[in-house]
Amino acid sequence: METDKRKVSAEEIERLFRFTRQHFVEHYDLQAELADHLANAIEERWQQHPELSFEDALTAEFKKFGIFGFSDIVEKRQNALTKKYYKLLWGYFKNYLKLPQVFGSIAAVVVVYLLLGFSAYIYSALLFIVMVFSVVRLFKVKKMYHKKTLSTGRRWLLEDIIFSCGGIGPILYLPMQLNLHLADYYLSEPIRWGLAVFIVVVVLLEYAALYILPHNAQKHLAETYPEYRLLQQ
Incomplete structure (x- = not known):
């Protein structure tokens, strides 16, 4: 036996x-x-x-x-979930390229294009406004997440990535570099259109990273971790 x-x-x-x-x-x-x-x-x-x-x-x-x-396993899991994060971010961004949201995106590009017609300094002003709102929102998101982890005593890797808003740094770095090389007196029409599209894309990505993804974090965590919802009760 x-x-x-x-x-x-x-x-x-x-x-x-x-x-x-x-x-x-x-x-x-x-x-x-x-x-x-x-x-x-x-x-x-x-x-x-x-x-x-x-x-x-x-x-x-x-x-x-x-x-x-365990460092190798942690790193591999980190890379896998970071890829998942960017896939989610891209999914939310693509919604703004579909009907009817695409009309709002096009209207925003036209408005920014018209504003840039006044002065190249408008680009710097818009970039500064975006950065200020991003930093303030990022601070609030991190504070909210810190409060949550203290109350639950648990941290989840995907949740960590979502609430650290991993796409913010790279998204802001390129606009800042462009700002250093812009002429301060004239922008040709093609450059104005390009910058208008670029600024709107940055704003939409920032909005998805700072507002939409954190707001929908629980849904994505429950999809990734079957036990997540039970442990939050």
Whole structure:
């Protein structure tokens, strides 16, 4: 008769979560993934070596991750979810290129084009306004997220990326560089149209990153992590 397989207990699962935190895994989703992986690996090891203690089995399994520990897994997951973030951001941006929103986008381009006709300095003024609103909103979003993590005690990697608004820096860097090279007395018509389109694109991307994505964060987190909604209750 086959004996019952030795299983990792609930207390030992908690120990695995603590172990991942001790090794610099900050996000709950990664902790859960690694704890599950380690638990399965420990149970398989016990089938071959039932005399091993839990801690000895854990140490043996952790050695398989090499000198960098969990860092490689964390980095791969970070890259995968960052790609998912940009895919979500691009999805929201594309909505402004569809009917009927595209009419509003075109109207915004025309308005900016007309404004740029007055002076090249209008570009700098518009850029400054966008930057101020972006920084203020980013501060509010981060404050809101910090308050949430304090109340729940959990951080999720995708949520971290969404509320850090990962697309803001690169989006603002190019407009600032363009501003340094613009002539301060005249903009040709093609350049005005190009800048008008560019400014509207930046504003729409910023709005998607700073307002739409954080507002819809729970929906995307529930789609990514099946357990997310249950743990928020």
